[in-house]
Amino acid sequence: MGNEFKRIILLKGFQYISDYQFSVIKCLLAKDLRLTSKMQDEYDRVKIANLMEAKFRGPACVDKLIELVKDIEEIKDLAKTLKNEKLKVIRRSRAKEATPVKKSKLNKLSPDQSTSTTLKALGPESIKDTPVKEKKTTKTNESKRMNLKKEQSQLPGLLVTSTQSTESLPQTPQMLPPKPSSSSSTKKKNDIATKINDLKRKTVSQKQSQLPGTSATSTCPTGSSCPVKSIPPPTPSSSFSVKKPRLKAVPKEASREEGFQRGPKEVMVLKATEPFTYDVREGKRKMFHATVATESQFFQVKVYHVDLKEKFIPKKIIAISDYFGRNGFLEVFHASSVSDVNPDRKMEISKSLIQKANATPKISHLYSQALGTFVNGVFLVHKKLVSNECIYYEIQDDTGVMEVLVYGQRLTRINCEKGDRVKLICFELALSGDKRQLRSIIHSFIKVTKARKSKEQPFNPESYLET
Template identity: 35%
Template sequence: MVNEYKRIVLLKGLANISSDQFDSFKSLMSSDLNLEKNMQEKYTKVQIADLMEDKIPNDAGLGNLIDFCENIQTLKGLAETLKEEKSKVRGKTPLRNKNQEASSATKTSTASNTSASDGGETSAAQKRKSMNNEKTAVKKAKGSARPNHPPCSTENTARCQSSVFQTSSLASSNTSLDKSTQNQKTQTQNQSATRGAVHKNDAMTVMVLNATEPFVYKSTEPGEKRMFHATVATESEYFHVKVFNINLKMKFTRENVIIISNYLEFKGILEINKDSSVLEAVPVQSIKVPKCLIRKSKETPKISDIRKYATGTLVYGLFTLHKIKVCPKNTVYEIKDSTGYIEVLGSEQCYNIRCKEGDKLRLFCFQVKTVDKQPKLVSGNHSFIKAIKA
């Protein structure tokens, strides 16, 4: 029961972080859990909880999740709640004498042998049984504690399993947690350009490789919001950057060396906002970026490879426009290269860009999604298209 309670607390914590924050957490835990980089997107919250329980036995990895939440301003309330639940978990561990332990070990061994002879029930099967029992209990309690999420489809069952634990034996503490989560969402919109972005305080010296002109982007905050994209590099790696403070545009001049700090990072992309620091480097702080790295920063992925990317992967690159179709809600740009074709769905600032067949389209921050059973590149709040005439 204690181990199961630990697992429920862990699932409860994972259920209350956003999908973007979950992606960041998986990246941080990838080495500890031996996650394959190209498979990280496919792991559900339930699967991650199982892996953490198996590979990080102490408190089922709760400590790792709490540390992660404490580093994100909007998740500090959740971190405190998980700390309280963690202390309860420790309090639930019963004191047993040696005779009780021996008796328990004998019963466990007998039960294990019986299960094996009856059909070889594994620990994984036992976990599934426990989860099914938990789901049954939730259904019975549905009238008095209805989960705050829409019904789940069959293909989303794994994702639902993590959120369904919110109405289990921990329902009493969820009332305050739900309120905290609502506040977190509001704060996230105001404090972070992208949900799940991880705060980086260390200063980093980079050279500016290129930058777009500022453009208006969709935002939940009042007033017109403007940003621009850039690419910067250290002496060993390059980064795509979202700059939400257009007053910094003059500093993002090609080959200018700057020092950035107090920024955010999301899926390898840096985000600079009004709280970030961007300083001009003095001559002694100058860096030299290898030409091979500059060439690599300009490379465009092959469309045949993009079609294999995991859902949610962000894509940048220069492509040839094959066809264009303007629809009421979005514009379909069909792009091509020597390996094939793929559709780009552009809305908001990416809707009906002035271009024609044969032109080049430089795409910034487009997300791979499956639409009508086909992989497509879909624009988001911060996506941008720059058309280059043929």
């Protein structure tokens, strides 16, 4: 069965990916398969498939490839094909195993034995619905009711009614009317009634004492219940006559929109990166990232028309129309999608919202975020490891450490060393083996601030963000 899963990897997985994408997958598998740089250069698709089948037995080797391709933007749709092929193999295998076993059992067992065996095989849930179970349940209920009637008949002062439903539990038994009592019993009743009334008065007085504008003193006569008087509303004082404006809650994360949005959405630009080439294969396509805000929300924006950079000026108010919401970003493709607004337009954005929009998430917080989340922030580089076409960085803050995987010539050629501050924009939160990492994609952006040679100051991520 292991060979079938290996065949899926070769025919359905590796066959439809480019050499560059295959090199990325080898880079991602380097730790699990213990691939040296030489092995990553020399091993072809067949050898990698053999290693995967040996390391991840059975369907686990296909699951590993699914986990890798779904995080690579260009081939993430391949994950669905691999899942379907894996299920086909599992179904075929189960069908082959189940058929001979069923036939041999039916041939050996007698009709009565086969019925009971079949019920056992179906499990407790199926047995519940069989007539055998119903008969047992009925007998059990009958015995319970008989025992209950016997016990009730033995108790003094109880009446057992014959009209009670056989399907419901017995109701509270009715008490026989008491015989005329002596004067001592009447005195006891009066004492009990007095205690109950005293308790009621105490409860009412406690409730009244907790309400504004009421007196806790009870004026009710002994032996009578005390009615609660209506409380007049307190007169508003001058200090509370003016209503204070409600403070708006500041969002902790960038707001998300999905699908095509007509707009227009008026926003203030908070910051923007310089344009960069993200794809050299098709006419050197360029883009830049930006952060914008309304008075109550902030958004991350991908702009694919670099001439719009002149409109994305910090503190400028613009209107965005005909854009797409996807993966936590607003995506702008056309120059006509961004326009100026009235110069007199004002937008009051709180300092706390701007701080949240510019903030670097704590590494401990990233471990609680959902996989697939895209992360922006400035981090301290703690370690660096070069592996063929990939670079592994270890970033660190006062809450923990996390691995960052960077691949592709555009990003691996950036000079970043231990001790530098690195700004990461549009890095995807992914899983590598049993640990989390930040992984670059085609739209990722990196900017490095070199470490100072003089005595290092305490690290403040906000000081490295663009205005």
